[in-house]
Amino acid sequence: MEFDQLRYFLALSTRENFTRTAAELGISQPALSRSIQKLEEELGQPLFDRRARAVTLTDAGQLLQSRARQVLTLVDETKAEISDDGRSGRIRIGAIPTIAPYFLPELLGRFAEEFPGASVIVREQTTDLLLKAITQGEVDLAVVALPFPAKYIEIEELFAEELFLVLPPGHDLIQKTSIRLTDIEPLPFVLLDEAHCLSDNIVSFCRNRNFHPVSVERTSQLAMVQELVALSHGISMIPAMARDVDGSGRRVYRSLSGKKPTRTIAAVWNPYRFQSRLLEAFKDRLRVYAAEKATRHGDG
Known part of the structure; x- marks a missing residue:
């Protein structure tokens, strides 16, 4: 064999x-x-x-x-x-779909410049599959959103980011100086399907304020949520990191007044698995990059 x-x-x-x-x-x-x-x-x-x-x-x-x-x-x-020199080797990084395309590219680019001998393999999957991969040793570290049920996994909170209301151009709410949760209560929502924790963040925020969003459409891609909003299928809430890269001008992002909806980004890994010096170096760069994101979004 x-x-x-x-x-x-x-x-x-x-x-x-x-x-x-x-x-x-x-x-x-x-x-x-x-x-x-x-x-x-x-x-x-x-x-x-x-x-x-x-x-x-x-x-x-x-x-x-x-x-x-x-x-x-x-x-x-x-x-x-055996070959852990802290500069070369392979690390396997995971991230959920609502984080991977918005958070990882710049971080991975910086890391590649500093560690040209390193190979970084990226896996984009939902939280439950990434946690399983972490447990089984198939992924060394994953960037996910809290909360989630997990045992025997190390969790390090990185930063919190606001979820922004996203509206189609010309929507009546755009003219308001402040938008409250009661303003959007009767409106239809476009959400990610139930496999994605972002929908849980949105629904939990609303439920805690005695408001259950009415979902008219669900999709598996955050970009499709944004596109459906632009086509006036409904409204939604989008993480700050996704808003920051949307230069299309086909959607309008607004901050809700009062207590803001947020999600907390965290790094997770299996402390019972070997942690290479290269992986520790990646964690350090991840913390620095996350701190920059936190400052940019007014957290911390």
Whole structure:
């Protein structure tokens, strides 16, 4: 049993398709099929139930999936610890979709300039999937929004940012000198689907003030929320970091009067996993960058 076989097996167990997996691994489909077949022959058990367009794990495959992750994580961490010079190596960073495109690019650019020998792999997923990846050692650090239920994970708050009301051009509320929650109570909202914690932040803020927003549309992309607002499908609330990069002029952002809706951005990692010097260096740069964001948005 070879490490590459286990890596191929894990990739296929996630993607559940030989063609897509082979393409992403950069190998031919026959080569991937031979690797899986040899692994099954060695173990004396089928690892996948093969169907027309997809494969699913057998009971034996599910057991191997768990063990393979443990083995490869141990190997990767051992290599990293032995060769840990604090300047080179690989770190795996995760972020939720409402943070990744707005927060990470500048931070990653700065880090790449300072650490040209480092390789940073970025994973953009919802909070629950990132927390699972952190626990399993598939991601070294993730940038997420609080709150969330989690055990055995280190959480470091970075900064809080305001959620701005976003309106289509020409909306009646734009003319008001101050906009209260009661002004938007009867209006339809465009929200992200329930997999995204930003919607929880918005709904929780409103519920705490005895107001439940009426959602007329839900989508999986924050950019689509902004686009639907521009097309007058409804209104919404958008994080400051997303507002800051919207130079389209097709939407109007306003701050609510009174207590502002906010969300808290945090870094999370698994303290029981090996923390390389390179990862610690990334944490330090992340803290500095987050402090800049906090100052920019009037927090702290």
